[in-house]
Amino acid sequence: MNNITRYSLTLFFLFLSIFIPVIYYKYNSLPWIFWFCNNVSILLALGIFLKNRTIITGELLLGGIGQLFWIIDFITKYFFGIYTTGVTEYMFIPNYPKILFTTGLTHFAIFFLMIWSLHLLGGPAKDGWKVAAIHGILIWAVAFFVFTEQYNLNCAYKSCVSFLPEYGYKIYWPILYLFGVIMPLNYLLNKYWKQKKHVN
Numbered sequence: 001m002n003n004i005t006r007y008s009l010t011l012f013f014l015f016l017s018i019f020i021p022v023i024y025y026k027y028n029s030l031p032w033i034f035w036f037c038n039n040v041s042i043l044l045a046l047g048i049f050l051k052n053r054t055i056i057t058g059e060l061l062l063g064g065i066g067q068l069f070w071i072i073d074f075i076t077k078y079f080f081g082i083y084t085t086g087v088t089e090y091m092f093i094p095n096y097p098k099i100l101f102t103t104g105l106t107h108f109a110i111f112f113l114m115i116w117s118l119h120l121l122g123g124p125a126k127d128g129w130k131v132a133a134i135h136g137i138l139i140w141a142v143a144f145f146v147f148t149e150q151y152n153l154n155c156a157y158k159s160c161v162s163f164l165p166e167y168g169y170k171i172y173w174p175i176l177y178l179f180g181v182i183m184p185l186n187y188l189l190n191k192y193w194k195q196k197k198h199v200n
Contacts, residue, residue: 001048001120001121005120006049007049009044009045009048009117010048012109012113013041013042013045013048013113014042016109016110017039020103020106023100023103024038027097027100029100031153032151034139034142034146034154035153035154036062036135036154037063037066037067037070037107037110040059040063041106043135044056044059044110044113044117051121053121053124055128055131056114056117056118056128057118057124057128057131057186057189058130058131058134058135059131059132060124061129061132061181061185061186062131062135062136062182063110064115065181067107067110067111068111069085071107071111072084072085073085073087074088074107085160085161086162087160087161088104090104091104123196124186124193126186128189132182132186133182136174136178136182137174140156140174143157144156155173156173
């Protein structure tokens, strides 16, 4: 990653880390900054500035699947009128403020720039799961112990998708996400990158 790209991406994510909280504060929705997608920008700015693959890998492991679900759900609803998971229903509420709608579209930038940045820095780091676990535990704890079920930040209280069972959700969700998403994805990313390097 050259310095122009590095500084440009760093400044972009720093801008998002300031812009998003300001917008949510204006609309009395400040708790929303504790959603992963709304606080990951500062960590991505740090990771890119330091050229730290572990930080960026960790954030991709933690939020990549969620960002992808959001993007697919938005595209299918926007172009075909069909929700796949329903996680973007709030974006299509009548008279939803345009600035909040625009803020929501940062999911696209965050997802693709995470992947691109990691590619430019040489691929995923094997210990990225540690960053994912630490960040995940922190935002889950804030969502669960600071805020109520009304906010359901990061799906801590109830599933954001319909196919997960409700029984025992609060207990099994963080465990399932760590061992069923983060750890396997970490393994697959590193295996894929190793094979890609070998082929090249």
